[in-house]
Amino acid sequence: MEKSDETIFVDCPIAGVQKIVRGKWNMVILYFLHQQTLRFGELSRKLPTVTQAQLTKDLRLLEGYGLINRKVYPQVPPKVEYSLTAMGDQFMPVLRALEQFADVYEVKQA
Amino acid sequence: MEKSDETIFVDCPIAGVQKIVRGKWNMVILYFLHQQTLRFGELSRKLPTVTQAQLTKDLRLLEGYGLINRKVYPQVPPKVEYSLTAMGDQFMPVLRALEQFADVYEVKQA
DNA sequence: CGGAATCCCGGCGGATACTG
DNA sequence: CAGTATCCGCCGGGATTCCG
Numbered sequence: 001m002e003k004s005d006e007t008i009f010v011d012c013p014i015a016g017v018q019k020i021v022r023g024k025w026n027m028v029i030l031y032f033l034h035q036q037t038l039r040f041g042e043l044s045r046k047l048p049t050v051t052q053a054q055l056t057k058d059l060r061l062l063e064g065y066g067l068i069n070r071k072v073y074p075q076v077p078p079k080v081e082y083s084l085t086a087m088g089d090q091f092m093p094v095l096r097a098l099e100q101f102a103d104v105y106e107v108k109q110a
Numbered sequence: 111m112e113k114s115d116e117t118i119f120v121d122c123p124i125a126g127v128q129k130i131v132r133g134k135w136n137m138v139i140l141y142f143l144h145q146q147t148l149r150f151g152e153l154s155r156k157l158p159t160v161t162q163a164q165l166t167k168d169l170r171l172l173e174g175y176g177l178i179n180r181k182v183y184p185q186v187p188p189k190v191e192y193s194l195t196a197m198g199d200q201f202m203p204v205l206r207a208l209e210q211f212a213d214v215y216e217v218k219q220a
Numbered sequence: 221c222g223g224a225a226t227c228c229c230g231g232c233g234g235a236t237a238c239t240g
Numbered sequence: 241c242a243g244t245a246t247c248c249g250c251c252g253g254g255a256t257t258c259c260g
Contacts, residue, residue, distance in 0.1 A: 012138045014205060017212040021131045024233065028122045040242050054233055056243060065217050077241045078240080087215050094207040095124060101204055102127040105197050107175050134253070150222055164253055166223060187221045188260085 020065060020091070025050055025058050027095060030084065033068060034092055037083040067091060130175060130201070135160055135168050137205060140194065143178060144202055147193040177201060 020026060025047065032038060032046050044055055059082060062068045067088040073079040084091075130136060135157065142148060142156050154165055169192060172178045177198035183189040194201075 012141050013209045013212050014137050014141055017208055017215075017217055018134070018137060020217060021137075021208075022134070022232095024128075024132070027124050027128060027131075031122050031124055044242090049234095051234060051236090052243070053235080053245085057233080066215075072242095076240085078243075080242060090214065091211055094204060094211055097204040097207040098127055098131075099123045101201055102123045104200065105127075105176070107127055107130060132252090154222090159254095161254055161256090162223070163225090163255080167253080182222095186260090188223080190222060 020062075020067065021094075023058055023061060025054070026062060027098070029055075029058060029062060030067065030088060030091060031095055033082055033084050033088070034095070037081050040080050040082070043082060062088075130172075130177065131204075133168055133171060135164070136172060137208070139165075139168060139172060140177065140198060140201060141205055143192055143194050143198070144205070147191050150190050150192070153192060172198075 028047065029043065032043060038046075040052075040055075040059075043059075044050070044052060047055065050058075059068065059070070063070050065087075067085060069083045069085050071081045071083070073081070138157065139153065142153060148156075150162075150165075150169075153169075154160070154162060157165065160168075169178065169180065173180050175197075177195060179193045179195050181191045181193070183191070
């Protein structure tokens with residue numbers, strides 16, 4: 001077999017899921033989409049420091065992972081809505097846990 | 111102030127904590143250290159695909175974040191033990207949530 | 221034994237410009 | 241409006257070598 005890039009692969013159940021969490025904006029995107037379905041532009045405005053190019057890439061990735069839905073309305077001007085899939089919803093406990101942690105602990109800079 | 115590199119900084123509570131989760135091995139390290147205190151070599155053996163250099167870096171990072179303790183025994187040969195801090199323990203719910211998620215969903219490759 | 225110091229490479233992720 | 245295409249800097253992270 002060719003490298004096959006098995007992300008991590010150790011005796012740790014978390015290893016396989018890690019890629020979801022590694023992208024710089026993935027979790028933030030999931031966080032916002034859980035609150036409500038959003039159009040591309042709306043989401044973009046909530047993430048002022050992300051370029052559209054990057055946002056598009058990340059959305060495609062998350063879509064590929066099966067976490068979000070991409071619904072295109074064939075009209076002019078275009079309209080695309082993003083929302084969480086059932087799988088995406090099931091990821092929320094992770095974000096909630098993260099949120100609670102963030103609530104209590106301030107992570108030091110270095 | 112100079113750039114100050116405010117990692118993410120959006121209206122999302124998760125943003126600040128994200129750095130913990132981004133390092134390729136950080137979560138796995140936390141996972142193993144939660145099970146038990148480990149010496150460097152022991153931890154290293156549990157992560158066969160990580161080089162010591164990288165492992166050292168990651169451990170130092172997590173220590174800097176306040177998540178793990180580094181206890182040095184001044185002796186020859188050297189002995190260093192790593193364990194979770196109280197803060198590190200509080201991070202476990204996140205890993206548990208992640209674990210549960212991983213249990214149900216297989217993340218697609220792309 | 222547990223590092224520190226270097227070197228190096230791929231790819232994440234940002235900027236900019238263009239399109240249906 | 242919601243993208244694509246392209247270019248590129250930067251750094252995460254692997255390999256290797258040396259040190260107390």
